[in-house]
Amino acid sequence: MALISADNRGLRLATRYAVLGLIAVIFVFPLVFMVMSSLKPDQQLLQDSGNLRAFLPVGDISLNNYTAAFQRAPVATFVFNSVLVTGVTVLLSLLICSAAGFAFVFVNWKGRGVLLSILLATLILPFETIAIPMLLMVAHLPWIGTEGITWGWLNSYHVQIIPFIADGLTVFLFVQYFKDLPGELIEAARVEGASWGQIYRRIVMPLSGPILATAAILKFLVMYNQYLWPLMVTQEEGYRPVMVGLQYFFQLNVAWGEVMAYLSLITVPVLAFYLYLQKAFIASIASTGVKG
Amino acid sequence: MARISLKDVKKSYGNAHVIKGVDIEVEDGEFCVFVGPSGCGKSTLLRMIAGLEDITSGQMTIGETVVNELPPAQRGVAMVFQSYAIFPHMTVRENVAFGLTIAGASKAEKDAKVAEAARILQMEHLLDRRPSQLSGGQRQRVAIGRAIVRKPQVFLFDEPLSNLDAALRMDMRMEIGKLHNQLGATMIYVTHDQVEAMTLADKIVVLKDGKVMQIGAPMELYHNPANLFVAGFLGAPSMNFIDVTVQAVNGNKALVSNAALDPVEVSAARGPFTVGEKAILGLRPQYVQVAEGAGRLHGTVALTERLGAETVVEVTLKDGKPLIAALSQDRVFPLGAAVDLDFDPATAHLFRPEV
Ligand SMILES: Nc1ncnc2c1ncn2[C@@H]1O[C@H](COP(=O)(O)OP(=O)(O)OP(=O)(O)O)[C@@H](O)[C@H]1O
Numbered sequence: 181m182a183l184i185s186a187d188n189r190g191l192r193l194a195t196r197y198a199v200l201g202l203i204a205v206i207f208v209f210p211l212v213f214m215v216m217s218s219l220k221p222d223q224q225l226l227q228d229s230g231n232l233r234a235f236l237p238v239g240d241i242s243l244n245n246y247t248a249a250f251q252r253a254p255v256a257t258f259v260f261n262s263v264l265v266t267g268v269t270v271l272l273s274l275l276i277c278s279a280a281g282f283a284f285v286f287v288n289w290k291g292r293g294v295l296l297s298i299l300l301a302t303l304i305l306p307f308e309t310i311a312i313p314m315l316l317m318v319a320h321l322p323w324i325g326t327e328g329i330t331w332g333w334l335n336s337y338h339v340q341i342i343p344f345i346a347d348g349l350t351v352f353l354f355v356q357y358f359k360d361l362p363g364e365l366i367e368a369a370r371v372e373g374a375s376w377g378q379i380y381r382r383i384v385m386p387l388s389g390p391i392l393a394t395a396a397i398l399k400f401l402v403m404y405n406q407y408l409w410p411l412m413v414t415q416e417e418g419y420r421p422v423m424v425g426l427q428y429f430f431q432l433n434v435a436w437g438e439v440m441a442y443l444s445l446i447t448v449p450v451l452a453f454y455l456y457l458q459k460a461f462i463a464s465i466a467s468t469g470v471k472g
Numbered sequence: 473m474a475r476i477s478l479k480d481v482k483k484s485y486g487n488a489h490v491i492k493g494v495d496i497e498v499e500d501g502e503f504c505v506f507v508g509p510s511g512c513g514k515s516t517l518l519r520m521i522a523g524l525e526d527i528t529s530g531q532m533t534i535g536e537t538v539v540n541e542l543p544p545a546q547r548g549v550a551m552v553f554q555s556y557a558i559f560p561h562m563t564v565r566e567n568v569a570f571g572l573t574i575a576g577a578s579k580a581e582k583d584a585k586v587a588e589a590a591r592i593l594q595m596e597h598l599l600d601r602r603p604s605q606l607s608g609g610q611r612q613r614v615a616i617g618r619a620i621v622r623k624p625q626v627f628l629f630d631e632p633l634s635n636l637d638a639a640l641r642m643d644m645r646m647e648i649g650k651l652h653n654q655l656g657a658t659m660i661y662v663t664h665d666q667v668e669a670m671t672l673a674d675k676i677v678v679l680k681d682g683k684v685m686q687i688g689a690p691m692e693l694y695h696n697p698a699n700l701f702v703a704g705f706l707g708a709p710s711m712n713f714i715d716v717t718v719q720a721v722n723g724n725k726a727l728v729s730n731a732a733l734d735p736v737e738v739s740a741a742r743g744p745f746t747v748g749e750k751a752i753l754g755l756r757p758q759y760v761q762v763a764e765g766a767g768r769l770h771g772t773v774a775l776t777e778r779l780g781a782e783t784v785v786e787v788t789l790k791d792g793k794p795l796i797a798a799l800s801q802d803r804v805f806p807l808g809a810a811v812d813l814d815f816d817p818a819t820a821h822l823f824r825p826e827v
């Protein structure tokens with residue numbers, strides 16, 4: 181029995197690593213393929229794609245596709261727009277949605293149960309169903325900017341940001357997490373004289389590292405991959421994000437090398453964001469001892 | 473100053489009536505203990521005093537102020553929770569200084585007050601640790617430190633020692649007693665441990681099902697319990713209850729007996745009793761002795777527990793009911809031996825059957 185179980189342990193470990201390895205390979209190879217292909221001329225790219233050379237930097241390697249991509253489209257503008265819109269939305273969303281979750285869980289007010297149910301009901305609405313009404317609405321909203329009051333939000337950054345700051349899913353994530361925080365911590369802070377704002381800032385937020393990271397990732401993905409909405413609300417190139425920018429590479433003649441170069445470029449912010457969050461996430465767990 | 477007064481205070485959650493009309497007066501500087509079985513509403517009552525639960529009806533005052541509608545921060549109270557509720561992301565120092573930080577105290581003031589609290593609680597060496605690096609007893613000290621540093625007029629403790637082991641519990645119990653003497657503040661302390669209640673309290677409030685059973689000094693409750701519940705709840709081992717029949721009533725005395733008990737005349741202060749009526753005779757195990765000759769109670773030895781200085785004997789009375797005697801010397805009894813027991817009638821309590 182003991183022998184078998186010892187063997188089993190080794191075997192189980194080996195299987196686990198094999199499975200994890202396989203998953204890693206499945207996830208990493210498309211990225212490697214993308215980057216390698218972006219370095220090759222189209223003809224070689226197509227030849228290589230049938231064999232293992234697709235994953236290796238061999239043959240006629242150059243950065244020509246990148247130069248070409250920058251000539252074909254305002255790549256830097258697209259990346260800048262996406263990073264700006266995504267970054268601002270993620271930050272505001274964490275702030276607003278966590279505050280909403282805080283109010284739902286810790287503060288006692290009339291109607292919070294009903295409101296929370298309504299909020300959760302919005303989770304089942306696909307964005308496509310409200311896209312048109314929302315477009316009609318934002319087209320007529322006032323905005324106070326450098327030119328005074330203007331009507332209609334189209335062709336701007338805020339039209340891509342404001343509608344996505346608060347959403348049911350993010351609030352729900354915070355609500356669930358806050359419910360599991362020990363209520364006596366909040367009560368202790370109240371007895372010690374802390375206001376709701378102070379409790380939010382000094383007690384709840386410092387203990388929310390894991391959920392802030394989770395909510396940030398989910399929001400980041402949604403925002404960075406926005407396509408339909410920015411396509412509807414921006415006609416000017418200057419406000420368009422990366423996913424809309426991808427169109428430029430499928431007009432007229434499709435150059436796959438350039439597509440791969442563009443995709444490689446727009447992946448950089450995603451990787452940077454993940455690495456940053458991973459660090460922050462681990463730091464928050466280490467400092468609070470609260471596990472998510 | 474910090475006198476606390478509850479007048480016909482009630483609390484219900486929907487249809488569940490948890491506190492059913494409670495009148496309690498806690499004098500300034502008094503150590504008041506709420507005891508009672510689990511679920512009787514001790515924590516709820518304490519949390520209502522803290523302002524963490526609102527009051528369904530009645531009036532509550534702290535000092536001269538009616539606090540019914542006041543938020544916790546404005547009541548001048550500090551609370552120590554059963555789970556300690558120390559902020560895990562702050563050091564001990566930051567935890568203890570939390571209330572001062574919120575109040576906007578200067579760094580010098582915080583340092584001085586934290587140092588003083590740490591000295592009183594002997595935890596100077598812990599100040600820069602994180603809560604995850606502390607033992608249960610040390611966490612408890614931090615929680616108490618956080619409470620005393622603001623010098624509140626009223627301290628509220630909700631079973632602060634129940635997560636500690638027996639030895640540490642005794643240490644901390646004594647320290648809380650000393651702390652009360654040092655600070656002179658009003659303290660309300662919730663526990664279901666009657667030893668804590670007896671040793672710490674100036675005044676004990678015994679609660680059951682959201683109602684006050686009796687309020688009084690520990691020895692008053694011990695020697696003169698108002699009803700069966702209080703009599704059975706305080707004292708260890710708990711009081712023996714013997715079903716008896718009233719044979720005669722003579723002024724404020726009643727003569728009672730049963731199959732295992734020879735007629736005995738005891739005080740009938742909790743009356744009125746009428747002849748032929750059933751009643752319950754309460755005898756503290758400590759006041760039951762083994763009779764050298766013939767005694768009033770007759771039975772056989774069922775179990776002996778020798779504790780060294782004390783011997784606890786369980787006797788099966790002639791009518792089949794058990795009775796516990798706690799003898800203050802080390803004695804051996806053969807199992808099944810016939811034994812006669814006796815007691816001073818002045819130490820016996822006669823109760824009407826229902827509370
Ligand atoms: N939010 C609530 N809703 C409904 N009932 C509640 C609520 N909180 C407490 N109760 C009920 O109130 C009663 C008293 O609870 P409380 O916590 O005050 O008891 P306790 O005396 O402190 O018990 P313990 O010794 O176990 O801590 C219990 O029966 C409990 O079920």
Ligand SMILES: [Mg+2]
Pocket residue numbers: 514515516
């Ligand atoms: Mg309780």
